[in-house]
Amino acid sequence: MVNERKLPTFKVGLILLSFALASLPSAVAQDEGPSVTLMKYVGKAQEAMRAGRNQEARDEFRKAIGLAPKTPEYYIGLSDACYQMKEYDQVAFALQKVIELNPAMKDECAGEYGEALFHLGRYDEAIPLLKAGLRYIDSPAAKARRTAIAVAPPVTPISTAPPESVLRASAAPVEKKEAIPLPTHDPASSAGWHSIQHKHEDVDINKFNQTLAGAIRSEGIVIAEYQGYEKSDNINFFHPPKAKFRISKILKGPPLNKDMPVRFEFKERSVNTPAPAGWKFSEDKMPAKGSSWIIFLEWCTPREGMFDTYEGSFGRLPADDDNLNKVYAELEKHSNR
Amino acid sequence: MIFPARPLSLGLALALSVSSLSIGTASLAQNTNKKVEWHRCLITIYKSKSMVPQACEEYAALVALDPRDAQIRFEYGAFLHKMGRVKEAIVQYRKAADTNPLNPDYQGAVGDALVSLKDYSGALAYYQKAGPKFAGKLSTTSAYVNQLRQINQYNADLKKRQSEDE
Numbered sequence: 001m002v003n004e005r006k007l008p009t010f011k012v013g014l015i016l017l018s019f020a021l022a023s024l025p026s027a028v029a030q031d032e033g034p035s036v037t038l039m040k041y042v043g044k045a046q047e048a049m050r051a052g053r054n055q056e057a058r059d060e061f062r063k064a065i066g067l068a069p070k071t072p073e074y075y076i077g078l079s080d081a082c083y084q085m086k087e088y089d090q091v092a093f094a095l096q097k098v099i100e101l102n103p104a105m106k107d108e109c110a111g112e113y114g115e116a117l118f119h120l121g122r123y124d125e126a127i128p129l130l131k132a133g134l135r136y137i138d139s140p141a142a143k144a145r146r147t148a149i150a151v152a153p154p155v156t157p158i159s160t161a162p163p164e165s166v167l168r169a170s171a172a173p174v175e176k177k178e179a180i181p182l183p184t185h186d187p188a189s190s191a192g193w194h195s196i197q198h199k200h201e202d203v204d205i206n207k208f209n210q211t212l213a214g215a216i217r218s219e220g221i222v223i224a225e226y227q228g229y230e231k232s233d234n235i236n237f238f239h240p241p242k243a244k245f246r247i248s249k250i251l252k253g254p255p256l257n258k259d260m261p262v263r264f265e266f267k268e269r270s271v272n273t274p275a276p277a278g279w280k281f282s283e284d285k286m287p288a289k290g291s292s293w294i295i296f297l298e299w300c301t302p303r304e305g306m307f308d309t310y311e312g313s314f315g316r317l318p319a320d321d322d323n324l325n326k327v328y329a330e331l332e333k334h335s336n337r
Numbered sequence: 338m339i340f341p342a343r344p345l346s347l348g349l350a351l352a353l354s355v356s357s358l359s360i361g362t363a364s365l366a367q368n369t370n371k372k373v374e375w376h377r378c379l380i381t382i383y384k385s386k387s388m389v390p391q392a393c394e395e396y397a398a399l400v401a402l403d404p405r406d407a408q409i410r411f412e413y414g415a416f417l418h419k420m421g422r423v424k425e426a427i428v429q430y431r432k433a434a435d436t437n438p439l440n441p442d443y444q445g446a447v448g449d450a451l452v453s454l455k456d457y458s459g460a461l462a463y464y465q466k467a468g469p470k471f472a473g474k475l476s477t478t479s480a481y482v483n484q485l486r487q488i489n490q491y492n493a494d495l496k497k498r499q500s501e502d503e
Contacts, residue, residue: 111375118378127382130375134398137368 038067045077057081058090062219062299069217072098072105079112090300091116093219093254107136108145120255216330218310220253220297223319224260226287237275240265242306243286245295251331253300261305262295265312292319294327372402389420400429407436411443418450426450434463441467448474457482 045060058081064074079094095113099106111133117126136142215221224245235241243264247256264286267273287293294317296310309315317323376399383392396413403409414429427450434443448463448471457478464475 111371115375115378118382123382123385126378130379134372134375137372 035067038064041067042074042077045081049077049081052084054081054084058085058087066217070101072101075101076109079116083112083116086119087301088116088119089254089256092120093300107132107139107141110136212326212330213334215296215310215315216252216327216334218252218296218298218315220256220300221251221327221331222247222253222256222260222295222297223249223251223324224262224293224295226289226291226293228289229264229286230261235281237266237279237281241281241286245293248292251294251327253297256300260295260307261302263303263306263308265309267312268314269312293317294319294323369402373399376402384416392416405436407433407440407443410436411446414446414450418446418453423450423453427454434466438466441470444468445471445474448478452478457485 041060041064045057045064048054048057048060058078061074061078061081065071065078068074075094075097079091079098082088082090082094092113095109095116098109099113110129114126114129114131114133117123117129222245224247227244227246229244230242232241241264243262245260245262247258247260250256266279266285295307296315296317297307298310298315299308301307317327376395380392380395380399383389383395393413393416396409396416399409400406400413410429410433414426414433417423417429418426427447430443430447430450434440434447437443444463444467448460448467451457451460451463452474461475461478461482464471464478467475
């Protein structure tokens with residue numbers, strides 16, 4: 001029997017975050033540097049955590065991580081928010097990232113990481129971590145850390161929008177992005193909108209490669225087999241069906257249920273295109289059953305019971321050797337070794 | 338340029354010590370909660386893997402964290418009892434019952450453990466303390482104790498008669 005942990009009055013994650021904010025330039029030195037947007041996300045996350053709005057805090061931390069993916073403190077914040085909501089897979093994911101990014105924090109995170117793995121049923125991995133956590137918690141290092149946190153100055157989050165000039169100065173240069181063509185511009189073709197053979201021909205892998213680096217930053221990347229979709233009378237271009245995929249391999253991200261419902265979008269989200277004239281949903285607009293896909297999951301949390309793919313239709317790629325090679329190469333490039 | 342060290346004003350020192358004291362207390366309680374949680378996780382894991390000595394170690398650590406926690410002692414006792422280590426179980430059950438004498442489960446558990454050691458008279462006392470929840474066990478055990486007394490009495494009489502005849 002495991003007792004539920006009582007909500008701590010003084011959240012350690014929050015304190016760590018204050019700490020991180022106080023030393024923000026060094027914390028994000030590996031990334032692009034602190035931006036007003038980043039500060040805004042972190043401030044919002046911190047406020048949400050204080051008010052107990054854990055879901056909001058989680059989302060804000062994720063946004064912060066999107067901007068500064070190499071700052072361990074934001075992952076700690078994410079893990080703390082997810083812990084309160086008992087999203088242990090997310091806690092495990094976040095703490096694993098913390099340890100990857102800063103191996104010196106291994107002992108500090110061991111207990112919570114072990115606890116998350118325990119709740120995920122990964123007992124063998126959990127035992128050494130829980131023991132290490134218990135050893136660490138009474139160690140002089142932990143006491144010193146607590147004292148340092150106690151005397152850290154409080155940080156006031158940014159509550160008002162900064163002047164436009166600051167925003168403009170801190171904003172990244174606007175990149176002109178060409179629209180990625182839909183798999184086929186001929187919806188009436190017998191081969192179908194998204195049929196596997198057409199996909200091979202029509203997806204311009206070079207164009208995809210231009211932003212593959214962005215796709216690689218998705219929280220999860222999986223190889224999954226298409227198994228069908230949930231039939232409904234209300235499927236159209238902007239109201240896509242729930243496609244059923246079965247995960248065969250997780251290339252990146254937390255462990256997920258093998259049966260994965262995906263919002264099967266027909267458009268690339270960043271491109272503001274209207275529905276093609278005469279477009280009507282039919283089965284041939286879906287992939288061939290049993291076909292294998294690389295799916296980029298922007299966030300590994302479903303929205304309305306379905307996972308969103310990165311940039312809509314852009315985040316699905318046939319899992320052929322060529323594409324797999326490119327994805328593996330990008331993953332290697334982005335690994336922290 | 339070297340600045341002379343400024344002495345801490347009394348008010349600031351007081352404020353700092355008070356704030357660090359309250360933080361210290363909060364984090365201490367938080368740490369204890371965490372430790373309890375992690376020990377419990379380990380206990381569940383060891384139980385599922387039938388790693389009895391390790392589970393006992395974790396229970397002992399949990400008891401050491403708060404020796405006045407009757408529930409943990411009761412759970413530890415129940416685990417030892419299940420593993421057949423009845424005498425050790427009784428020690429834990431008794432401490433739980435002494436800490437919280439109004440809990441019928443703790444009193445009844447001592448009674449059950451004593452019954453499994455065939456100490457029926459001892460068990461009766463605990464069943465009586467446990468109250469109505471253990472009324473059934475109390476009546477059964479007291480009936481059995483009476484029967485034992487009668488048997489013992491009969492045997493004693495028999496022996497006496499035999500010696501008189503001889």
